[in-house]
Amino acid sequence: MLRKKAYNFGWFANPIFSKRGGYPPIMRRRIDVISKRQGFFRSRLPTFTKEEVDMIRGSYDFLGLNHYTTNLVKPGDGRITAKPSFYNDMGVKLIIVPWGLRKTLNWIRHTYDNPSVVITENGVSFEKGLKDRKRINYIDSYLRSVHAAIYKDNCDVIAYTYWTLMDNFEWMRGFSERFGLYETNYSTPDLKRIPRLSASYFERVARTGCLDDHSSSPRNYDGMVIL
Structure with a gap:
């Protein structure tokens, strides 16, 4: 490790x-x-x-950190999927664990005497669509990991940037990857950008500087229940 x-x-x-x-x-x-x-x-x-x-x-001046997804690897259940899959061939199950970002920030703190860190990219791609509740859960979980690193562990994180504002051309994946808070409609001449649910969530966090209190669950954004 x-x-x-x-x-x-x-x-x-x-x-x-x-x-x-x-x-x-x-x-x-x-x-x-x-x-x-x-x-x-x-x-x-x-x-x-x-x-x-x-x-x-x-x-x-600061350490710029791109951190996307930390995976916890577990043995697979042995089932063979009908559709060919690299991970099914490998026989493992990958679980997203947001606390991996907190551990990374603490490793930087211990290893390099706690430099100022700017999280320059943190994001995940899901299928296209505006009701991206999984992305909201992802962002919320990772922000809580950063919050804990700052206020419980004293990591010097000075800024956070979500990747990305809108869907874009993503290296070898082309336009198939969907990272954006805004969905880009590639079938229209003007590449219309439409806000996803995650855009409303992130705007709220950025405006208030607060994460929702999970003590009263479930939460609701624009009429959509976030599970």
Whole structure:
């Protein structure tokens, strides 16, 4: 787990945010040894000079974090679906766990001495349609995870941006992915944008600065019951 974080995250963050600078020690040790065994005359992982370390270390205003979905992986139930599926082939069940964002923010706090963090992207794609109750539940759950990280754990999160305002072209997925608070109608010449239920929810949170009290359930947005 920590090794994976070092390779996926620390590779880029460590030179800037760590006290020592340079690449994560676990990367340095492993790649140096592996490179030697593979016959390379020097490590495949470059080495910073002291001047480079001093120049790069601490050269930030904030840490920008893109965090979309944390998955808890469990064994599948063994059923074979009629439609081919990568995850059915794998035989696992993925469960979205918003507390993964809180854990990530705390890992950043402990590892890099609590830098100011801007959550630059956080979002999820669902099927098209305006009654996106699942997206509201997603945003609400992740915002509560961020709230807990700030007020219970003292993580220095200074801003949050939902990804994205409206449906857009999404890399290899093209226009099939639907991330937006506003639905884009691709069949109209003007690409009409129509607010989803999640747009009303997010506007309310942004305007009031408050999350709903879940003590009185179910909640209601624009006449739609949110389960």
